[in-house]
Amino acid sequence: MGSIGSEVAKRLSAFGCTITYTSRNKKESIPFPFYTNVRDLEVNSDALILCCPLTEETYHIVNKDVMAALGKEGVIINVGRGSLVDKKELVQCLVQGEIGGAGLDVYENEPSVPKELFGLDNVMLSPYCTVMTSESFEALFRLIVGNLKAFFSIKPLVSVVSNE
Numbered sequence: 001m002g003s004i005g006s007e008v009a010k011r012l013s014a015f016g017c018t019i020t021y022t023s024r025n026k027k028e029s030i031p032f033p034f035y036t037n038v039r040d041l042e043v044n045s046d047a048l049i050l051c052c053p054l055t056e057e058t059y060h061i062v063n064k065d066v067m068a069a070l071g072k073e074g075v076i077i078n079v080g081r082g083s084l085v086d087k088k089e090l091v092q093c094l095v096q097g098e099i100g101g102a103g104l105d106v107y108e109n110e111p112s113v114p115k116e117l118f119g120l121d122n123v124m125l126s127p128y129c130t131v132m133t134s135e136s137f138e139a140l141f142r143l144i145v146g147n148l149k150a151f152f153s154i155k156p157l158v159s160v161v162s163n164e
Contacts, residue, residue: 001030004051004079020045024057038062042069047077054081064089073100082108091116094123 001009001021009019009032019032022041026034035041038061042048048070052058062076062085070076076099078085087108093099094117101122107113117123146158 001027001032002051005049006030008049008051038066039069042066042074045070046073047075050076050078050080050084052080052084054083059083060086062086062090064093067093067099070099072097075099075101075103077103078106080106082106082110087114094120097122 001023005021009021013019020035020041021030021032022035022038035044038048048062048066050062052061058081060083062078064086067074067076067089076085076090082104085108090102091114094102101124102117103124103126104117105126113125117125143159149155150157
C-alpha cells in the first residue's frame with residue numbers, strides 16, 4: 001500500500017468497496033485490514049489489484065495458490081509489473097475458468113502478450129501508457145522546474161530520492 005495503492009484505495013472507497021491490503025509491514029496510518037501475505041489476502045477478497053514494484057520478494061507473488069484462493073469469481077488487475085504474476089499459471093487459470101478474469105496493462109515478457117489471452121471474454125488487455133497523458137507531463141515539468149529552482153537556490157529539493 002504505497003502511494004499508487006493508496007490512490008487506488010481512495011478511489012475504490014468512494015464506491016463503497018471494502019479495501020484490504022498487504023505490504024512488507026503493516027502501516028499504522030492506513031485504516032484498512034492488513035494481511036501478512038497475498039494468499040491470505042485473496043481468501044478474503046473478490047479482486048486483487050497489483051500496484052507494487054518488482055523485487056526478488058514480489059516476483060511471481062501471484063502464483064497458482066493465490067489464484068486458487070481468489071477463486072472462480074475473482075479478478076486480478078495488474079498495473080504494477082508483468083512478472084508479479086506467473087504468466088503460465090494465469091493463462092491456465094483464465095482458460096480453465098479457475099479465476100473470473102484479469103485486467104492487464106503490463107506483461108511478463110513485454111511487449112509479448114500470451115496469444116492464449118486474445119479472444120477470452122474474461123480478459124481485458126491494454127498497453128501500458130499511463131504516463132502518456134498531458135496531465136502527467138505537466139506534473140513532471142512542474143516537479144523538474146521546482147527541483148531546479150530549489151537546487152540553484154540552495155533550498156531543499158521538492159522530491160528527494162531515498163536509498164531506503
